[in-house]
Amino acid sequence: MSNQQLRSWVAAANKAECDFPIQNLPYGVFSVAGRTPRCGVAIGDMILDLAECEARGLLDAKGTFAQPVLNDFIELGREIWDRTRVCLTALLAEDGDRALPLVPMSSASLHLPIRVTEFTDFYASRNHAFNVGVLFRGPENALPPQWTHMPIGYNGRASSVVVSGTPIRRPMGQIKGEDGPVWTASRRLDLELELGAVVGANSRMGQRISVDEAEDMIFGYVLLNDWSARDIQTWEYQPLGPFQAKAFGTTISPWIVTQAALEPFRSTGAVRVNPLLPYLQEQRPGFYDMVLGWTMNGQTMAQTNYNVMYYSSAQQLAHHTASGCPMRVGDLLGSGTVSGSARDQTGALLEMTQGGKTPVQVAGQPRTFIQDGDKIELFGYALANGYRIGFGPCTGTILPAQE
Numbered sequence: 001m002s003n004q005q006l007r008s009w010v011a012a013a014n015k016a017e018c019d020f021p022i023q024n025l026p027y028g029v030f031s032v033a034g035r036t037p038r039c040g041v042a043i044g045d046m047i048l049d050l051a052e053c054e055a056r057g058l059l060d061a062k063g064t065f066a067q068p069v070l071n072d073f074i075e076l077g078r079e080i081w082d083r084t085r086v087c088l089t090a091l092l093a094e095d096g097d098r099a100l101p102l103v104p105m106s107s108a109s110l111h112l113p114i115r116v117t118e119f120t121d122f123y124a125s126r127n128h129a130f131n132v133g134v135l136f137r138g139p140e141n142a143l144p145p146q147w148t149h150m151p152i153g154y155n156g157r158a159s160s161v162v163v164s165g166t167p168i169r170r171p172m173g174q175i176k177g178e179d180g181p182v183w184t185a186s187r188r189l190d191l192e193l194e195l196g197a198v199v200g201a202n203s204r205m206g207q208r209i210s211v212d213e214a215e216d217m218i219f220g221y222v223l224l225n226d227w228s229a230r231d232i233q234t235w236e237y238q239p240l241g242p243f244q245a246k247a248f249g250t251t252i253s254p255w256i257v258t259q260a261a262l263e264p265f266r267s268t269g270a271v272r273v274n275p276l277l278p279y280l281q282e283q284r285p286g287f288y289d290m291v292l293g294w295t296m297n298g299q300t301m302a303q304t305n306y307n308v309m310y311y312s313s314a315q316q317l318a319h320h321t322a323s324g325c326p327m328r329v330g331d332l333l334g335s336g337t338v339s340g341s342a343r344d345q346t347g348a349l350l351e352m353t354q355g356g357k358t359p360v361q362v363a364g365q366p367r368t369f370i371q372d373g374d375k376i377e378l379f380g381y382a383l384a385n386g387y388r389i390g391f392g393p394c395t396g397t398i399l400p401a402q403e
Contacts, residue, residue: 012044019390185401193347196224197313286312
């Protein structure tokens with residue numbers, strides 16, 4: 001039977017609009033009343049309790065599924081990942097075991113799926129980099145000379161990565177005033193539509209990872225919103241880049257969609273401006289034909305495709321180790337804002353409103369940046385004939401600053 005023909009005995013998983021068909025099987029961490037957080041897999045509108053499956057002898061993950069994060073399972077390696085996926089597919093297929101420990105998603109709480117060891121955010125969309133560069137430096141200096149030669153990134157804060165649904169507090173900070181710095185709540189709060197890659201293997205200090213090796217090290221992907229205070233960012237970003245403007249919150253989706261689930265959707269990325277150095281050249285495309293977009297207060301604001309990106313996660317990971325920087329299981333790599341060429345394809349309000357100069361309409365009102373009480377939701381899915389591979393929601397609501 002082909003991948004497209006697979007069906008599950010969990011009825012909701014067979015609906016065309018379902019994010020979690022049997023072809024997906026993303027991993028997360030959940031809890032229900034009276035039970036500690038443990039690992040699970042999303043199937044239709046249910047969660048398969050992997051800790052209970054392992055206790056019954058249905059799976060063998062060395063006891064890691066009883067943990068409140070997926071790091072220990074991920075560290076077991078690709079052979080175990082692949083074997084577990086085969087077992088899960090057999091259990092949940094139409095002729096599978098109907099006595100499995102399933103929990104309704106509606107009765108479960110979802111938690112941060114990994115212990116985030118480090119967080120690095122990149123800047124890998126040429127459209128986004130050019131648009132923002134024009135606003136900050138003008139069109140003649142929009143893209144720095146190195147941008148088309150290597151992935152540009154900065155080291156963010158693992159401590160402020162939170163799971164979908166966690167409220168985000170508007171940050172306080174310094175911004176530029178007429179006569180010097182002003183201490184204030186950010187007035188130009190923004191989102192960033194991104195894809196996050198979860199690193200699934202360790203590398204040692206001094207070890208360089210090839211793009212092919214990096215591809216094999218990636219466990220899976222999450223939606224990622226790297227919240228940004230643009231006024232704080234403008235004042236602080238030279239000469240060392242973002243700092244407090246990006247440190248107050250990063251939201252990720254609760255389900256990690258594996259590489260295996262996205263394999264049928266591999267795609268080439270943006271057209272190259274110049275050849276990359278050999279250590280960044282890919283043997284096969286590292287992008288995916290995958291819809292990504294975002295909403296504000298339930299209104300769809302933008303939608304684009306991940307295959308507009310200039311650097312893949314594997315290229316970013318390879319470049320991250322080019323100096324010998326060691327990587328660890330649970331490292332999170334943000335793709336950078338995913339933006340297409342049109343206004344309704346942009347992944348940040350900074351671009352969409354041209355720095356606040358051209359407001360957009362939200363519920364009939366002109367808007368430039370995010371206000372207190374606004375709810376931002378990212379969405380993403382890859383479409384096939386008869387099913388789709390989705391991530392579920394990635395949401396955050398803005399709370400007022402604590403002045």
